Amino acid sequence: MTLSSSRKTIHTWKNISLVEEPVTLPNGKEIMHTTIVHPGASVILPIDTDGNIIMVNQFRPSLNKWLLELPAGTLEDAEAIEECAKRELEEETGYSAEQFFSLGQVTPLAGFCDEIQYLYVAKGLKKTCRYQCDDDEVIEVVSLSLQELEQKMISGEITDAKTIACLSKAKLCGYI
Structure with a gap:
């Protein structure tokens, strides 16, 4: 055939x-x-000076529920991957970062999607202002200790795959 x-x-x-x-x-x-x-996306693990992790609680219409997850976003036309991470961090959380450390990439849906998610740790956070979110984004910014975050992963409160992957890789690489 x-x-x-x-x-x-x-x-x-x-x-x-x-x-x-x-x-x-x-x-x-x-x-x-x-x-x-899919053009790809950046996922950011922002760590403040106290060691807390800045998260977003985002309403996901596809699931009709709120998900606690790391800030992340899709690459825009010809945008550099780290620039996407910087833009998304500020848009979703109202923080910028002095340092970004690459954790590599994950392929979240390889059975039917070509998306690659690029993982970053962001340190040296500075409060700025949140930019306007996309029309389909409803986001609350949350700060959690690593212990609180891990407990939420264990309890099943955090189910977002990119968040679990990025946190796991950051821990294995010694960033947290």
């Missing part, structure tokens, strides 16, 4: 697309695969 070589965009929202295209698997089998094409 030979599949059509055309790539078809099924739907676009903001700068994310749902795309269907033929793919040849490593075993030679040809399939039609649907992928969410």
Whole structure:
């Protein structure tokens, strides 16, 4: 069977697309695969001078509930990854940071999405002002100790995968 070589965009929202295209698997089998094409995102673990972590409690319409998570956001057109982290930190929390440390990347939804999330630790926080959030963002800023945060992960109060991944990697790398 030979599949059509055309790539078809099924739907676009903001700068994310749902795309269907033929793919040849490593075993030679040809399939039609649907992928969410995503520009990538930055995830930020902001640590204040007292060692507390700045979080966002964000209403997520997809789940119709609030999620306690680290600040994060999607890369904009031709934006550098660290610049995205700086912008999102300030937009969502009202803090800037003197230092950003890269923790590498994670692939959160590899079965159907090409998004890569770039993880950062932010230190040397300074209070600025929160910029206007996107129309679909309702955010409360929360400060938690590492112990409080870990307890919320254990209890299941924190379920956000990017938050758990970033916190885990930061701890393994000795940042917290």
